[in-house]
Amino acid sequence: MKYFLITSTFLMIAAGIYGAFDLSMDIRNGTLIQYDNESETQAAEFFSGKNPSVSKSNTIHVAQKVEKKKEKPALVNSFFNLEISDFSRAMPPMDYNALLLDNLAQPDSLKNEDVAAAINDTLTAISENKSARATDSLAPAKEERRFKFALYSRGKPRTVSRTAVDTIHSSTQK
Amino acid sequence: MHSRTLAAKKARQGLTLLFFWLPVIFLSLLLVYNTLPYFSFRTDLSFIEERAVLYAKSVWRFCFYTHIAAGAICISSALLQFSSWILKKRKSVHVISGKIYTMVVLMIGAPTGFYMTFFAKGGFWERACFMLMAIFWFYSTYKGFVTAARDKNFLAHKFWMIRSYAMALTAITFRVYHIVFYLLGWDHFDNYAVSLWISVFGNALIAEVIIYYQSRNYLQTLIA
Numbered sequence: 001m002k003y004f005l006i007t008s009t010f011l012m013i014a015a016g017i018y019g020a021f022d023l024s025m026d027i028r029n030g031t032l033i034q035y036d037n038e039s040e041t042q043a044a045e046f047f048s049g050k051n052p053s054v055s056k057s058n059t060i061h062v063a064q065k066v067e068k069k070k071e072k073p074a075l076v077n078s079f080f081n082l083e084i085s086d087f088s089r090a091m092p093p094m095d096y097n098a099l100l101l102d103n104l105a106q107p108d109s110l111k112n113e114d115v116a117a118a119i120n121d122t123l124t125a126i127s128e129n130k131s132a133r134a135t136d137s138l139a140p141a142k143e144e145r146r147f148k149f150a151l152y153s154r155g156k157p158r159t160v161s162r163t164a165v166d167t168i169h170s171s172t173q174k
Numbered sequence: 175m176h177s178r179t180l181a182a183k184k185a186r187q188g189l190t191l192l193f194f195w196l197p198v199i200f201l202s203l204l205l206v207y208n209t210l211p212y213f214s215f216r217t218d219l220s221f222i223e224e225r226a227v228l229y230a231k232s233v234w235r236f237c238f239y240t241h242i243a244a245g246a247i248c249i250s251s252a253l254l255q256f257s258s259w260i261l262k263k264r265k266s267v268h269v270i271s272g273k274i275y276t277m278v279v280l281m282i283g284a285p286t287g288f289y290m291t292f293f294a295k296g297g298f299w300e301r302a303c304f305m306l307m308a309i310f311w312f313y314s315t316y317k318g319f320v321t322a323a324r325d326k327n328f329l330a331h332k333f334w335m336i337r338s339y340a341m342a343l344t345a346i347t348f349r350v351y352h353i354v355f356y357l358l359g360w361d362h363f364d365n366y367a368v369s370l371w372i373s374v375f376g377n378a379l380i381a382e383v384i385i386y387y388q389s390r391n392y393l394q395t396l397i398a
Contacts, residue, residue: 005316
């Protein structure tokens with residue numbers, strides 16, 4: 001019982017001493033809590049540049065609160081700014097590349113750097129493909145079509161190798 | 175004893191139960207229930223949002239969580255302590271529950287509360303009031319324990335524990351006054367300060383009145 005009472009008294013005194021010390025440190029650093037809720041931004045300015053850890057957390061907290069407050073009116077405004085054309089069944093672009101770009105270039109996608117990079121890659125690939133088709137003759141396209149036919153035909157399953165087919169084909173042409 | 179005296183005594187006990195203990199039990203359990211969300215350690219609760227600067231301090235955070243846990247335990251355990259039936263028929267329950275209450279208040283509740291009073295809401299005088307309350311809560315519980323465990327003076331033990339419980343109940347009465355003054359349309363900070371002072375000194379006064387009436391017969395024997 002004696003030790004219990006001594007320990008509890010010691011804890012109480014220690015709490016008082018540490019509390020007074022902590023309070024004096026806050027007063028010295030200018031980081032004493034302000035309970036006035038109306039001037040949040042002023043409080044953030046007051047705290048910034050004093051105690052780094054406390055001021056940082058306080059600033060983040062205040063910024064989050066201000067952002068939350070801003071979000072609500074923004075949502076309301078977006079609702080009132082809607083136009084009838086937003087709900088119209090307008091024809092989407094029929095060109096494949098335009099449709100692809102249209103899908104990729106959504107506002108959410110643009111925020112992501114990876115998506116933006118992917119869009120750039122696609123654009124370059126499309127342009128390269130176009131230029132290649134423009135410069136080359138029609139022969140590769142025909143070649144391509146011939147290979148596709150051979151691969152996906154519904155005829156008998158192929159029992160000979162591709163090289164054999166090619167040699168047969170070339171010999172018949174000759 | 176005369177039958178009319180017995181009837182009056184029973185009626186007084188019934189009224190005390192109805193108008194004092196039932197609201198106290200209900201509000202105590204409500205207070206304990208309201209502390210539960212804090213144990214999810216969420217930071218979007220208004221009490222913590224308001225004290226974001228303090229919450230960044232690990233010592234304050236530790237004191238806050240241990241204080242509310244200690245408060246919930248001591249408020250719950252104290253409900254059993256003033257039952258005369260438990261004291262007569264189940265004395266061991268009274269002793270165990272009393273030890274839990276004393277240990278929690280002296281080792282956890284009062285020291286952590288005392289530390290937090292330095293950063294309490296309000297001006298200088300409100301903080302001073304909180305400090306006074308924490309010190310008196312500690313002292314009255316300390317005396318209540320010593321008078322029972324060491325001195326075996328159970329009358330003094332009872333009176334000191336009434337004082338201690340009055341301080342513990344400030345958590346409840348403060349909120350009751352705060353809601354009442356809010357409904358009356360008071361300004362938040364005025365409401366806060368007045369509720370605090372009334373709850374601390376009002377509870378202390380009520381405790382002294384109860385002690386006076388309970389010790390009246392004993393005081394009369396001293397005078398005689």
